Amino acid sequence: MxxxxxxxxxxxxxxxxxxxxxxxxxxxxxxxxxxxxxxxxxxxxxxxxxxxxxxxxxxxxxxxxxxxxxxxxxxxxxxxxxxxxxxxxxxxxxPALQAADPLRRAQDKLIVENFTAAQSAYYTAAFNAPALQPTMVENYHKGLEYLQKELESRGTPFLNGDSAGLVDFTLWPFLERFEALPLIGKPEFAIDRTKYALLATYIEAMKNVPAVKAYYLTADTHAKFIESRAKGDPNYNMLDTSEVCCMRPRKKKE
The missing domain is CATH 3.40.30.10 (Glutaredoxin)
Incomplete structure (x- = not known):
C-alpha cells in the first residue's frame, strides 16, 4: 500500500x-x-x-x-x-447512514453546524497559533460541551443511534485531531476525561467502528504532521511505504 x-x-x-x-x-x-x-x-x-x-x-x-x-x-x-x-x-x-425522520436529519445538520466554531479553533491552534484568542479556546470547549449534552440527550452510543452514521462520520475527523493538540504544546485544548466523561466514551467507541478503524491515525501521527506543516514543509508522504499510488478497494455491497 x-x-x-x-x-x-x-x-x-x-x-x-x-x-x-x-x-x-x-x-x-x-x-x-x-x-x-x-x-x-x-x-x-x-x-x-x-x-x-x-x-x-x-x-x-x-x-x-x-x-x-x-x-x-x-x-x-x-x-x-x-x-x-x-x-x-x-x-x-x-446500511442507511441518515435518519429516516426528516426532523432528525435536520437536527443532525444543526449539530454539525454548531460544531464549526470548535473546528475553527482547532485550525487556529494547530496552524496559526499567534492568532489564537481566548474566545477561541472558549468556543472549542463550548463545542465539546455541546456534543456531550447531545449525547446525553439522545441516550445512544452514537449521535446517529446504536450505530455510527453520517453525523458521526462528519464530526469524527476533527475529534480525532483534537487529541493531537496537547502534544504540540496546547494543553488548554485537552479533552478532560472527568469533565467530558460521556464524550470520552463516545470517542473511544468511534475508534472501534470498522469504518474509522481502517483509516484512523494516532494523535502522535497527527501531531507530527501538524508540526511539519507549521514549519512550512508539510510532510505529506510521512506514511508512504512504496512508490505506487494508493488505492484502497472495498468489497462492493450487492
Whole structure:
C-alpha cells in the first residue's frame, strides 16, 4: 500500500471503473468521505494529492483544486464533503447512514453546524497559533460541551443511534485531531476525561467502528504532521511505504 501524494507533473492514474476519491491523507474533510464509503462498504479507489504542489489534472475534478472530490464516472466528479457524502448514502441504500425522520436529519445538520466554531479553533491552534484568542479556546470547549449534552440527550452510543452514521462520520475527523493538540504544546485544548466523561466514551467507541478503524491515525501521527506543516514543509508522504499510488478497494455491497 502507498500513501504517496501525487504532485505537479505526475500523471493521473488510470481509471479503473470504480468510484474514485481524490484526497489528502491528513485532511479531515477528505476523511469524512473515506469514512462514509467505508461504512457503505462500496468499492472505491483512493488517490492522494499534494495540496501545495497540486497535479494539474485535479482542477478537472475540483475547480478550486480542493479535496475531497469524488469521480463517480470517468471524467465526472462532485466535490465538497457535505455534498459528496449524501450521494453514496442515497445511491447505496444499505446500511442507511441518515435518519429516516426528516426532523432528525435536520437536527443532525444543526449539530454539525454548531460544531464549526470548535473546528475553527482547532485550525487556529494547530496552524496559526499567534492568532489564537481566548474566545477561541472558549468556543472549542463550548463545542465539546455541546456534543456531550447531545449525547446525553439522545441516550445512544452514537449521535446517529446504536450505530455510527453520517453525523458521526462528519464530526469524527476533527475529534480525532483534537487529541493531537496537547502534544504540540496546547494543553488548554485537552479533552478532560472527568469533565467530558460521556464524550470520552463516545470517542473511544468511534475508534472501534470498522469504518474509522481502517483509516484512523494516532494523535502522535497527527501531531507530527501538524508540526511539519507549521514549519512550512508539510510532510505529506510521512506514511508512504512504496512508490505506487494508493488505492484502497472495498468489497462492493450487492
Amino acid at each position: 502507498s500513501e504517496k501524494h501525487l504532485q505537479t507533473g505526475d500523471a493521473l492514474p488510470q481509471y479503473n471503473g470504480k468510484l474514485r476519491v481524490f484526497a489528502m491523507r491528513f485532511c479531515p474533510y477528505a476523511e469524512r468521505t473515506v469514512l462514509v464509503l467505508n461504512a457503505k462498504n462500496v468499492q472505491y479507489d483512493l488517490v492522494f494529492i499534494n495540496l501545495d504542489h497540486k497535479p494539474e489534472w485535479i482542477f478537472n475534478f475540483s475547480p478550486k483544486g480542493t479535496v475531497p472530490a469524488l469521480e463517480y464516472e470517468q471524467g465526472k466528479a462532485i466535490f465538497d464533503s457535505n455534498i459528496i457524502n449524501v450521494y453514496p448514502d442515497e445511491q447505496y441504500p444499505e
